[in-house]
Amino acid sequence: MEGTAAVVGSGPNGLGAAVVLARAGLEVTVFEAAPSPGGAARSSDLLGPGTVVDLGSAVHPFGAASPLFSRLGLHRHGLEWLHPPVVAAHPLDDGPPGLLHRSLERTAEELGPDGRAWSALHRGVVERWEETVESVLGPLVRPPAHPLALAGFGLRAPWPAAATARALFRTEQARGLFAGSAAHSVLPARHVLTSAFGTLFGAAAHATGWPVARGGSQAIVDALVADLREHGGRVVAGTPVTDLDQVRPADVVLLDLTPRQVLGLRGLELPARYRRALARWRYGTASYKVDLLLDGPVPWRDPRVGRAGTVHVGGTLAQIDAAESEARAGRVPERPFVLVAQQGAADPSRAPEGRQVLWAYAHVPHGCDDPVAGERVLAQIERFAPGLRDRVLARVDTPPSRLEAWNANLVGGDIGGGALDGLQQVFRPAVRADPYATGAPGVWLCSSSTPPGGGVHGMAGDHAARSALRDLARRRRSGG
Ligand SMILES: Cc1cc2nc3c(=O)[nH]c(=O)nc-3n(C[C@H](O)[C@H](O)[C@H](O)COP(=O)(O)OP(=O)(O)OC[C@H]3O[C@@H](n4cnc5c(N)ncnc54)[C@H](O)[C@@H]3O)c2cc1C
Incomplete structure (x- = not known):
């Protein structure tokens, strides 16, 4: 499918979404606030030369089990x-x-x-x-x-x-x-x-x-970025997005953000009811x-x-x-x-x-x-x-x-994108038929604040990207 996509945030979900969109034929740009991509799945030599420290996620039962990661065949890009x-x-x-x-x-x-x-x-x-x-x-x-x-x-x-x-x-x-x-x-x-x-x-x-992951969780990120590039996508790091006009024009916009950040974005008109639901979100x-x-x-x-x-x-x-x-x-x-x-x-x-x-x-x-x-x-x-x-x-x-401060999605140190109790276990971030839809035309949420929640598996990105693609196809058919 022809078209352009912008993804805000390059965590595993943002990158997962980007890859799905790029593989579907869209021209994808990922905008990342931090100097390098990967969100809470980055690694560094934090403890000195020769060390590899997982700065966020470390152990990956659901990365290994992820239907998206296996579909993409990330081992081709060195993930082991x-x-x-x-x-x-x-x-x-x-x-x-x-x-x-x-x-x-x-x-x-x-x-x-x-x-x-x-x-x-x-x-x-x-x-x-x-x-x-x-x-x-x-x-x-x-x-x-x-x-x-x-x-x-x-x-x-x-x-x-x-x-x-x-x-x-x-x-x-x-x-x-x-x-x-x-x-x-x-x-x-x-x-x-x-x-x-x-x-x-x-x-x-x-x-x-x-x-x-051999060599650090960063290897998961590197494999996703390599796959994205292979399909014509790119990552623009060191670019915090505060206004959606920074990433437009784009046929679809995916936000790898949690509700508080979404509410803080300028240039995004959300339905009042959805906005109220996001404001009630509990970390x-x-x-x-x-x-x-x-x-x-x-x-x-x-x-x-x-x-x-x-x-x-x-x-x-x-x-x-x-x-x-x-x-x-x-x-x-x-x-x-x-x-x-x-x-x-x-x-x-x-x-x-x-x-x-x-x-x-x-x-x-x-x-x-x-x-x-x-x-x-x-x-x-x-x-x-x-x-x-x-x-x-x-x-x-x-x-x-x-x-x-390292990753704005970790609000107050919550590493799951929002508490996993009460209604938030099932309805993330709000009660609606498509949990990834924001109600703003062409704008979708894909972070761990949507199902299935936290963890490095990219599945929120996968589901959100598919919703976005289905909607884009529908809009195209109806001439919108
Ligand atoms: C300490 C810690 C330990 C963890 N341990 C594990 C584990 O062992 N196993 C596991 O599976 N999971 C673990 N997790 C959870 C897992 O890392 C997250 O659930 C997962 O990374 C969520 O992916 P995401 O794409 O939704 O968001 P994130 O990975 O948080 O990525 C969001 C990205 O968006 C960027 N961003 C935010 N705001 C903006 C903006 N305005 N403009 C541009 N970019 C922006 C951020 O800089 C970040 O790169 C851990 C997390 C942490 C922090």
Whole structure:
């Protein structure tokens, strides 16, 4: 199809949208505020020469599972998923850690008395993984492409993760693994629908794994940009868009922005009702990031934890739930839930020989920059890895305000483009038949504030671009 497209913002969704539009034949320009493309999927040598630090996203279960990324064949542009020997570990004060493996059978076997329940909960979703992913990575307001797969998954989804874990599992290992996976939703485990996250992340581990990108998450961005260029598109970096006239004329405009930024754009006439809905949009709990360079491996009390790509540092189910509830209530948790990535377990290129880059963030109250959070992140890791502090060669804390200064979409340090609770779980950013339509002719929203929400998978971009193309074809047919 002939025509021109402008995309504002070059996160994975903006780039995903741009590639879909370029492949459809449009002439695409992506405008990016930052000096380089990639949004929250960029990497740098933040911790010194020879280090590769993922400045935002690190671990990519839904990148590996993304129908868009596989359709595009991003491996042609050098993207390679690397898998750690253990998918995720959940260390505990007492007893061995919970370990999540690619193999469902091995995970179940090691979970002993909870093995059968673990299998029963995940097997059906793993067996219908591709259909499930296509449905959950799409707008839930549309009829699902695979109703049966979604129904199987949906039976488990509505329950709070805490209730599911307590009903099904007896050991803290299984409960912790499930609660840790559910906590990727950035919601307390007592919150409805968190079982959906627990089950989905668990099933993803067994179906596709939770890999990292060889050479840093930046490789995902570089592959998308290469594909865009291959199809005639271009990225104009260092160009914050404040007025839509900067990007016009264009037949379609896609905004990889969150509602607050959309409302701040000049030259965009939105229907009053949609504008009011965007003004009601709620941002969620923030992340406080801590990156460490260590002079060797993390001294985990149980060395098996060192083989995991992801470590859920938060203790028991009850402790994780309490930490998430504290952060939501506006207090820095004494013992925060900390997500740790050890990309080096899969990709030795991340640090100079003998060193290790450790990536971590804790959930803290929205917009809270209190440096005590950084100390508590270290204390939490040290709880399961005594002597960690003695190994630290370099440390960089990135509190919520700095995350937002780096990428305006991370409002108040919310890394998901808006809270994932209440109506916002399904209706992102407003209740409407096409969640990507802004109501302004030719202007579409494609960020993680639209379905399916946060994560590096590009699927919001894919769906938004397809909506835009369908609409453009309709306008052309009707001579508009
Ligand atoms: C610390 C952190 C850890 C994360 N961990 C993971 C993880 O392990 N796995 C995972 O899958 N996901 C993770 N995520 C989430 C994931 O990175 C995001 O959900 C994803 O990047 C969202 O993509 P997006 O395209 O919607 O927006 P973004 O990636 O946020 O990109 C938006 C882009 O728009 C640009 N922009 C904003 N305003 C303007 C403007 N006015 N003009 C021009 N450009 C503008 C920004 O500079 C940015 O480049 C993490 C995020 C963070 C911050």
